[in-house]
Amino acid sequence: xxxxxxxxxxxxxxxxxxxxxxxxxxxxxxxxxxxxxxxxxxxxxxxxxxxxxxxxxxxxxxxxxxxxxxxxxxxxxxxxxxxxxxxxxxxxxxxxxxxxxxxxxxxxxxxxxxxxxxxxxxxxxxxxxxxxxxxxxxxxxxxxxxxxxxxxxxxxxxxxxxxxxxxxxxxxxxxxxxxxxxxxxxxxxxxxxxxxxxxxxxxxxxxxxxxxxxxxxxxxxxxxxxxx
Numbered sequence: 001x002x003x004x005x006x007x008x009x010x011x012x013x014x015x016x017x018x019x020x021x022x023x024x025x026x027x028x029x030x031x032x033x034x035x036x037x038x039x040x041x042x043x044x045x046x047x048x049x050x051x052x053x054x055x056x057x058x059x060x061x062x063x064x065x066x067x068x069x070x071x072x073x074x075x076x077x078x079x080x081x082x083x084x085x086x087x088x089x090x091x092x093x094x095x096x097x098x099x100x101x102x103x104x105x106x107x108x109x110x111x112x113x114x115x116x117x118x119x120x121x122x123x124x125x126x127x128x129x130x131x132x133x134x135x136x137x138x139x140x141x142x143x144x145x146x147x148x149x150x151x152x153x154x155x156x157x158x159x160x161x162x163x164x165x166x167x168x169x170x171x172x173x174x175x176x177x178x179x180x181x182x183x184x185x186x187x188x189x190x191x192x193x194x195x196x197x198x199x200x201x202x203x204x205x206x207x208x209x210x211x212x213x214x215x216x217x218x219x220x221x222x223x224x225x226x227x228x
Contacts, residue, residue: 006098014093016144017129017137024132026100028124031117033102033188042124045131049123052130053081056142064150075156080149083213086119089145095121114189116209160219164198167226173199176222178215181205194218201226 006029012018019025028045035041057080061073068076079085090096096112099121111117130138164176181193194214197203204222208214 004097004100006100011095011098011125014095014098015125015129015141017133017141019128019132021132024128025125028128029095029098029121030100031102031111034100042120045124045127046120047127048130049125049127050081052135052138053123053126053142056135056139057081057146060143060146060150068156072156075158076150078159079156080146083115083119083210085149086122087115090118090122093145095125111189114209115213117189160216160223164196164219164223167223168198171200176219178218180211196222198222 006026008019008022008025011025011029015025024045027040028042030041032038032041032043054077057077058073061068061076061080065073065076096118099112099117101111126138126141129141161176168175176196176198179195179197181195183190183192185191189209191207191209192211192214193205193207194211194217195203195205196215196218201222202225204218204225206214206217206221208217
């Protein structure tokens with residue numbers, strides 16, 4: 001059984017949209033651990049929301065940076081639709097307390113602070129907005145919460161792994177290597193520990209809810225150690 005039932009009216013206020021089909025909204029908030037079957041969990045909506053978000057953010061970038069080449073726009077897009085950005089928006093709007101979780105999961109993995117779950121729920125909510133109110137409703141939410149994150153003053157953000165690779169290549173060193181040290185936690189909420197090493201520096205480790213996130217965190221930490 002779910003550990004809580006969301007206040008749908010409160011969630012509608014967070015999203016800025018009154019739903020005609022509230023079942024969509026409930027599904028967007030339902031983790032698989034609280035779902036009666038796969039169709040009633042948020043995964044399918046999260047899949048669609050990822051694409052809707054990318055389209056809308058792409059539109060915003062095209063308008064905000066009319067002269068930037070595709071490569072620079074891609075870096076900005078990657079940053080703006082990243083799990084870290086999505087989890088930050090989830091925290092900003094306060095949706096974590098409305099996620100439907102299976103009994104015991106919240107205590108076991110502290111799921112309401114899990115960046116992967118938070119990011120998935122935001123994407124699923126965007127899909128629910130799109131399916132219930134069309135692109136207009138989804139666009140209103142995305143523009144309200146992503147516009148302030150468009151950095152129009154500086155260069156596109158650089159992925160830490162790319163930055164570390166460039167650091168090594170510029171000094172004629174071998175490319176950084178990443179090694180999975182451990183994987184802990186339950187299957188539905190794993191925590192990966194990744195170690196990154198580069199010639200001339202002590203290896204650094206970091207944790208993340210996926211290998212990709214842990215690798216990025218480790219690369220960022222090593223860059224700081226190198227003063228890069």
